[in-house]
Amino acid sequence: MLKKIVLTGAAGALGSRLRAPLAAMCETLVSTDLAAALDGVADNETYVKADVGNAEEMMALIEGAEMVVHFGAIADEAPFEQIMHSNFMGAYNVWNAAHKHGVRRIVYASSIHAMGMYPKTTRITGDMPHRPDSFYGLSKCFAEDMGRMYWDKYGIEAVCLRIYSAPGSVANARALGSYLSYDDCVQLVQRSVDTPVVGFTVIYGVSNNDRSPVDNSAAAFLGYRPKDNAEEFAEAILAKTPKADPLDKAQMCHGGPFATVPLGVSGVQYIKKMSEGN
Amino acid sequence: MLKKIVLTGAAGALGSRLRAPLAAMCETLVSTDLAAALDGVADNETYVKADVGNAEEMMALIEGAEMVVHFGAIADEAPFEQIMHSNFMGAYNVWNAAHKHGVRRIVYASSIHAMGMYPKTTRITGDMPHRPDSFYGLSKCFAEDMGRMYWDKYGIEAVCLRIYSAPGSVANARALGSYLSYDDCVQLVQRSVDTPVVGFTVIYGVSNNDRSPVDNSAAAFLGYRPKDNAEEFAEAILAKTPKADPLDKAQMCHGGPFATVPLGVSGVQYIKKMSEGN
């Protein structure tokens, strides 16, 4: 059993579902986010309000931790300055503090958007060059490369979870392949924590969908075996899907709508699409 | 729901089993073959006698179609001139008409014989160079390359189904790996039609056989998950299989007997072997 885990982004859609499972894997869980407080704090859990973009706060929080599960960030495309603060500087603050305090491993919520400009007809793996589709995706590339560097130079392990669709409902045809259920997301984090050695590993966060468009075979040693499958929604979803245009990057690329949304923009229309399964 | 699908080869062993499932996916199904008439024509199905090797007939049939499911061809090795008419010119007529009429996608019955000279110990994928084993296989190479060109130049999508064994019984040891059940073949065509975007994709048509010798992972986004498995017949089949000779290309190559049958020849002996599962 681990002594201390730090969970950032603990108030988010994913983070809030990771609190209980992580609390069961360590003596002390320190949860953090921008919210003032969280409900249902476990006996061995402490909540600390903090900003991942604030170096001092991160340095203090991470002291004594064995692992950091870093899910705290803007989870959408946004102006560069905002992404810079929360996603770039947030990731830097976590790795820098981890190094200073001898943290053993970071489990990082990366994203498909680090690879979003690849066409779907290219099956993407964990060791192909980045092709980000947004400032958001670019911040994930940055953190992955930084994680690789801290592993190469200092032996700090990292598992980068390229989460495909933000978990939730299966709202469109893209999600038939990209869906990640909450249960599978929890399993993915559990395996990332309990596997004895992981080095530097990249794995896609998708459920066991019939139409999954990614290749996780190189990370099979983690033992991630997703249970859910979006195919049960296929008939209903496809019946209402408008005719596709294969020359539209939003439909052909792994990144979905992010492949065509203007950089830095997260307007209502795009946000709505994204909320349906990107 | 699609407006109009054209199915060629509708009277064939495979084509006849595709009529009902395709009719359920579109407003109008136009079926065609060389037969004078077909039984059991669905309400939204029209049968038209035509020759795929006849350019004018194909041009007329395909007008207004969104997709063409092109299964019409000689399904055996035959003299070059016959293959040229039905398979080469047939495929050209389909793509040419599709281009003229703005068809969105062609689902094409390619064949393992486009890759038949690879040894079985080489696991073949969808992006290795062709190695045909017959004029028949060569015509499949031609159509695949043509499909790639129409996609690259004009954005006409194509799914090339490299059907391994012609569906039917599991008659010999080769079929333990190469078997494609009718149900799985239908599923494969359904996925090729209902997937919103496919670009240019190659996928092998095999069931979920324990001994399947091909790699479909790059086309996984199609969601083809075969259900049948020839292994139930393994014990009986192997018990009557004569001792193999690994230096015999007919036994070592993916193409099976086609790897050694003389070009252009389809004698009784070879036909009989082929009917057992190539």
Place this chain on the structure above:
Amino acid sequence: MLKKIVLTGAAGALGSRLRAPLAAMCETLVSTDLAAALDGVADNETYVKADVGNAEEMMALIEGAEMVVHFGAIADEAPFEQIMHSNFMGAYNVWNAAHKHGVRRIVYASSIHAMGMYPKTTRITGDMPHRPDSFYGLSKCFAEDMGRMYWDKYGIEAVCLRIYSAPGSVANARALGSYLSYDDCVQLVQRSVDTPVVGFTVIYGVSNNDRSPVDNSAAAFLGYRPKDNAEEFAEAILAKTPKADPLDKAQMCHGGPFATVPLGVSGVQYIKKMSEGN
């Protein structure tokens, strides 16, 4: 010294320059083309007027040959029916006759247009899948796949020369990379003939241009070491090159203008461009 070589396309721009070098490598050179007669026939050379698209004429010519150097074909995009006759049927007639008469090797004038839709930023090799840009290029794919089959099944060797730019002047920026001088073309054919064993080999026909965009390393055993280099024309050519558009396939793809010319069309405008270096 070889007993008999057959050269098709002997009256063409390339073929006419191959006659003397090939005559020096064999006891008897049989040259053929559509022209009524050729000038400067060597002592050991016989000219026979014939059409590569005519099976009987090819069967008669090739009898007794050890090698066929097959350069006879339409060297431009043209309506499918024309390409079918001269390029598809021409190649079939040559290989079929070679098989019937026990010819040992075919040296084949393939073309970059078998790979023309690849972007220039992809360095193309001899073992990547075809991506033709025209009916002309598609006929080269067909002949290469057929050559592979005759090698796999019958042991007939083939060297496929993917000639990049038709030799001649360096007329545009594309030719700075794609130029093939006549001397280098001759050397390429000589090596294809004098190398003792070649199996089935694909090699690009380009000179030693600084800006050569292809990879011939896999065929290095042939010993082709081009001597000429288009770079001497770079300054003059680039000074008059209009601003490029990287989203224009005609400028970004290996096939150059062929990547955008409509299929089957060879209008004056395109022919003029092609004559300048495709």
Place this chain on the structure above:
Amino acid sequence: MLKKIVLTGAAGALGSRLRAPLAAMCETLVSTDLAAALDGVADNETYVKADVGNAEEMMALIEGAEMVVHFGAIADEAPFEQIMHSNFMGAYNVWNAAHKHGVRRIVYASSIHAMGMYPKTTRITGDMPHRPDSFYGLSKCFAEDMGRMYWDKYGIEAVCLRIYSAPGSVANARALGSYLSYDDCVQLVQRSVDTPVVGFTVIYGVSNNDRSPVDNSAAAFLGYRPKDNAEEFAEAILAKTPKADPLDKAQMCHGGPFATVPLGVSGVQYIKKMSEGN
């Protein structure tokens, strides 16, 4: 049904479990090992005491066999001279006798230790260069390369089973990925024997563990579908696993403790670790 199979190492932990299944696949099973006698000899089984390191004994035993299942060897790291006798010379004696007597196929108990120095974060396949971790592993490299040579030169088939963990209990975290159950080991040998043609094939011997760290896809045509899964022991095993050190090769490399044990040494401490699942 095969006429005669020879099984070496018939008294070993694995070999003893192969006797009955192999006896069921042939008219005559000849079992051999260093033991004086074996219990439970089948009606069509003959036991012969012999040393695989003794050329004459192997030559006599193998006469008339169609296949040899070669499991006889020191199954641990040991001084070079001992490995030389039993593992190097043993393998040579088997292949040499097989060649002299026209044996069709050898099923060989290779080992993960032929690849033991690869880090676990590299998913290993059957066609990557060897990286042995011990004299023991080096002897497996030798036999695999020799098997390849006899296939290339003489057409003698071979299936090299890179057994990961010696079957038995799941005793440590490494075994969660590397476990091979006895039943799955038997199935693996059965498929290696009953598949009509195998050429030269390498396959990893692991069960269907969630955390399996190897890639057997290239050998899928053998139809090996393991049934057991070490994951049922994961919770208990991981609870008692000490904190891992990713910079310790014994924890990071596929070979486990063999990656750090001094060459030639098999002290009590190391043997104990090995017996727990390497």
Place this chain on the structure above:
Amino acid sequence: MLKKIVLTGAAGALGSRLRAPLAAMCETLVSTDLAAALDGVADNETYVKADVGNAEEMMALIEGAEMVVHFGAIADEAPFEQIMHSNFMGAYNVWNAAHKHGVRRIVYASSIHAMGMYPKTTRITGDMPHRPDSFYGLSKCFAEDMGRMYWDKYGIEAVCLRIYSAPGSVANARALGSYLSYDDCVQLVQRSVDTPVVGFTVIYGVSNNDRSPVDNSAAAFLGYRPKDNAEEFAEAILAKTPKADPLDKAQMCHGGPFATVPLGVSGVQYIKKMSEGN
């Protein structure tokens, strides 16, 4: 001839040598750096003092440019905040302004330190994943990924020059392979500017050293043919090279001393080593 080129870092060791060659390739060259003024300003050159880390200054400078040659940055490891300002924000400011102003291409001074943690026994290419060795190298990864994104989304071309050794003297054994002469650096920038289409291209900046440890073949279409060769210094350099330790990352990795220098540190000792050829 180009209308306007902007050169950043114009006062640096490399930038100062690029001014005259670039001035010869355009109607107007705008040079910029932190220096108050530059000597020897050409007739068609304008010098503007500006900070690449200042968004407004970059936005103003780049207006109307066809290309930006971006060499302005801290050329050493430094504390993260400094690298963030000059290298991360500098690169972002350049691409963002380029996008706003319709710039066609950016030629970017990337660095070997984006790949510095690869061992020298791995021949690195332009399409392998990043393995940075420093904050400095990480900033190059960021800019390359950003350049890829602007190409994928907006068609802005980029050539990323992974400069190996900063040009100058050949001071140590590493430089025998990594040396880039000033002349070759100028040629590399010239080819990056005059090649009509480049898409997104990565190329290593090394001279024609016998011991060059990188692979530029994929970018050969640029026509970069270096002329200088560090081998003339080999005998003298090697005679004074202390015994190497292959387990020392500073000696084994492509990044040289950067592979072991602590992140963010640029002390005198390290600077001195760096000045000798990293």
Place this chain on the structure above:
Amino acid sequence: MLKKIVLTGAAGALGSRLRAPLAAMCETLVSTDLAAALDGVADNETYVKADVGNAEEMMALIEGAEMVVHFGAIADEAPFEQIMHSNFMGAYNVWNAAHKHGVRRIVYASSIHAMGMYPKTTRITGDMPHRPDSFYGLSKCFAEDMGRMYWDKYGIEAVCLRIYSAPGSVANARALGSYLSYDDCVQLVQRSVDTPVVGFTVIYGVSNNDRSPVDNSAAAFLGYRPKDNAEEFAEAILAKTPKADPLDKAQMCHGGPFATVPLGVSGVQYIKKMSEGN
């Protein structure tokens, strides 16, 4: 300058030419072979008669050495027992002694025959699996795998020189590609010794032949740039080369005659062929 180098096989055709160049690179050169004495011993050279197959003699000789240049072995196919003694045990004795005595690097005369069964149409690299053609070639596979292990476990460096043709005259068509001149062989050993760090590296020993059939690019950091070229003999050699048969492995495989010579046999006829250029 190195303190002590040990050269085995010092009386052989290659070894005798390495003595003077190696003596110039170290304070003390210890040369050894089976001969009673050598002529022309340098001032800093000591000759010791010894058998590489004798463990004690090797252990004594190697004490105090920084590097061993191991060329001593049977340089021909021979009965397994002879190869076992001189080539297998010889290599083991060298690496074992090197480990015991802290030797830093071994430069090893491997051979093309470790890869001899690959067809020439496959361009072979340093990281493809072995395909030996003889017991002789198998002993080279063994030593390479052992060298990899000592590097992985103990950090002992190795450069494996896969010498293609034994240097000497260019006697046949195969040698036009495979020729290695004495001068180039010396350069290859010099670079293998003077390169500061080499890890574990495999490189082919061929001259700068136009028809060189191997790929050394991965080992380019060694700086081996051969000067000689067998092409000057091409015309004469090819004029007397009998008609080749591409289905004859002796002509099609990299190993040449070794690909078909029976294992263990070195009859007069084969020896004569080998002496002409294998």
